[in-house]
Structure formats: C-alpha cells, structure tokens
Amino acid sequence: MTTAAFRRSDRRISPVFVGIVAVMAVTGWATWTGFAEQPGLAVFLFVTAAWIVSLCLHEYAHARTALHSGDISIGAKGYLTLNPLKYTHALLSIVLPVIFVIMGGIGLPGGAVFIERGRIQGRWKHSLISAAGPLTNVLFAVVCTAPFWLHALDGVPLAFQYALAFLALLQVTAAILNFLPVPGLDGYGVIEPWLSYGVRRQVEPFAPFGLLAVFAVLWIPSVNTVFFDLIDSVLGGLGIDDLQRYCGQNLYRFWQSTDQFCTVSR
Template identity: 25%
Template sequence: MSNFLWYPIEDLPFIFIVIMIAFTVHEFAHAYSAYKFGDRTAYDAGRVTLNPRVHIDIFGMILLLIAGFGWARPVPVNRGKFKYPRLMGIVVSAVGPLSNLLIAGIGILALYVMNQTGLMDVGSIGVHRAIIHFLYYLITINLMLFIFNLIPVPPLDGYRIIQDLVPLKVRFKMDQNVHWGMFLFLLIIFIPQLRAVTITPLFSLSGDIIGGFQSFYELFFHPVSWQSFILDFLGYSRS
C-alpha cells in the first residue's frame, strides 16, 4: 500500500482493468436479469450492456483505490414490473454479487490450468509477472466485492435481499429507518476500528471460498499438487 492508495501504485494498470470488469459485469447482471423478468427501466436507461462507460462511477472507483472499497452506478429497478416481485427481486439483487463470485472462480480455474500444464513457468519474466498480477487482483477484488455486497446494510445488495425476504410490515419499518442504516454503513467504512471488527473478518472468508472452488474443480480433474498452491499464492492459510 502506498501513502495514499490502498493498492501498490505500480499495480494500478491491472487494478483498473479488474475493477472495470468487476463493476461492469456486476451491474450488467442486475440490469439484464431485471429486463428478462419484465422490467425495462434499466434497459431504457441503456444499462443492459457490457460497456463500462455506462456503469462505472468515477468517484466510486477512486474511493476503491484509496480506501479499499467503492461502487459503480446503481442500476434502476422497478420491482412492481415483475410477475413475482419479491422472488424476482431477490434474484435480481443476488445475481450482481454472484457474478463477481463467478469471475473469481474463472480466475482460480485459470491459475489451476496454468499450474497443472506448466504454463506458470513459460514465457518471459515480464509477461509471467503481468499474468500473475492480473489473476491475483481478478480473484481477490471480485471475492471482496462478492462478500462486501452481501452485507445486509443499505445500500448494498444484501440489504435488498433481506427486504424481499422479511414480512411486509418489517420491510415497511426498514424503509422508514433506511437513513440510519446508511449512517451505520458510513461509520463502518470510514472508522478503522469498526471496519476491523466487521468487514475485515468477513473478508477472511475468501480463503474458504477459494478452497471450495478447489474442491469443486477436483470433481472434474485428477487431484494434483496444486491443492495449496492457489491459497499460498494469494496469501491465505488453510489452518
């Protein structure tokens, strides 16, 4: 970490690319699923696209680089257009974080293939370093966004999922007090002591998620010596 950035300044090109991929796919997943369920709000706003320009929030991206968290432009969703508003609302909210989980899984699979086939040792040092750094951030940032967005605090996706799960009376009270939830969210983000006992422990789940992907891939491939490779590479412990 540099003096003013969350990430090493020399890795910014990789991080910019990963953030654009992560945010774009996340918001596209929200917009596309809402459109398929009958809500044209995001479609009419031009959000059903993989063009990063319509999804990226410059301030949210800068904050991610500086503070380690950030956001994209939220996708407008009108749940009243859904045939089953609560069920489809849960799906629309969940597909965003799940898309980040999928991207991380693809990155882990790429590392597995490279390690098993010997591609980890092929090519020049510069090319090798670039690929490794890109995959490292592709996995870690997308896992962070997956976990972070499922926290049940507004304005995150986890809060919207809870809203659609609870009884309508509870949801009404949640809507009345959403500003307090936003206040709590800002306190957690900007006060290091609160982050240390809330968000930081959640991010430690990344190691377990990576281990789960490993076990899943081993259903289709012969077990090899890569079992601890990815966790060690990303700095996690299986203890």
C-alpha cells in the first residue's frame, strides 16, 4: 500500500532548490569567466547561493538518515525535496545563516527538520542522524578545497579561487560550531543518546539558548582568537592560505572598498 511517506512527490527535487542551484551555476560561471562588470558582485551571488545549497544539503542529510533509521514520516513533511521553505524554521536554517555570512563571514549552524525520535530505535542511529548534517559541511569543505590540496590551481581564475576559499571558510566554521557538544547543536545530539535520562532532562530547557550562548562566548576576545586560529589551521591543512581566505571575504563584501592585494585581472 502506498502511504504519504512514500509518494514520489515527497522525494521529487523542488523547483526552488533547482532555481538556487541554477543561480549558483550561472554566477559561478560569471566568477570564472570575469563576465560580470563587478567581480565582487558575482562572487557574492555565487557564494551566497552555494552556501544556501549547502544548508539545504545539511538538512537533507539529517532527514535522509532519519528516514533510513525508521522515521517514515520524513517524506510527508517535504524534507526530502530539498526545498528550504519546507523547514520547520526557515528563518533559523536559511535567513539567519545568510545574514551572518553577509555581516561577519561566519557559517552559522542551522537546524530545522523535525524528526520523530520515538520512531527510531538504537542509540547509534540517533547519533548518526545528528552527525549527518555537519558531516555534509565537512564533505562540502573538502570538495571546495580540492583544487588547493591537490595543487590543481593552474588555470583557475583568482576570483574563483578566492570565492572557493571563502566558501570553504563558511563550511569549516559551520562544521566546527555544529559539532560542539552544546545543547541545541548537532554535537550535543550526537552524545545525547548516551547520556542518562536524568542528565537529558536537566539539560533540555537550555537547548533553545545553546547557539546564543556559543556566540556570546565567541565575543570574548581570547576565545574568539583561539576559535579563528583553529579555523585558520584547518584551512591551512586544506591548502588555503590567509591571503586567499582574506581576499575571498573581501571580494564577497563588494560594497566595501576592495583591498589592493585582492584585485583580480579581467
């Protein structure tokens, strides 16, 4: 018998997601070829679209893993269509992360797929569902940085290199922040099934404020320095140097004056 969870329409890729991918492809081409009058505008649109695509894939990974773990209600909720408008909190998963990228160049973790945990048996399955999202960011970062750690940058335009470097920065920050064992973040979701019932009940009221607490702590200068030193170390290990990362963010924020070190030839 066909149920709502297994209708083909529940798994068909949304035109909304296809449109976002199309914007990413067109602006990526414009960044590569230098077609745009302002390279910074092309970088801005390309990175923003690619960032939204990664957010959709992040939530899709949670949903798909939950489906295979036993929550067959996922399909009816529309999470398998990659449509960001289907998320429980589109503001938290899409709008705020984009605003944070524009304002500060940091990958804000999202989290807006409602999973019926009662349908899922086994602590490992629960942990894997939580880990699937940030692991998608890790994979995205590896793909973005492949030309750098493979030393295959010959022929890759500077603007495109800088765009990939900044996009990788967003993926790495999102992955690290998401993996923090803080209530409300995926890292806590990974360890939560292994905690005692009493501990989980005590921690549960703090979950809505976990992300806010993380950003409040990041405002502490010493913590902020350690955090971004860690980001720089990871990016360095992936072949991206400070100049590439800096120029990527500089081009992305095209409405500001472009640093002379980050000019790209047309």
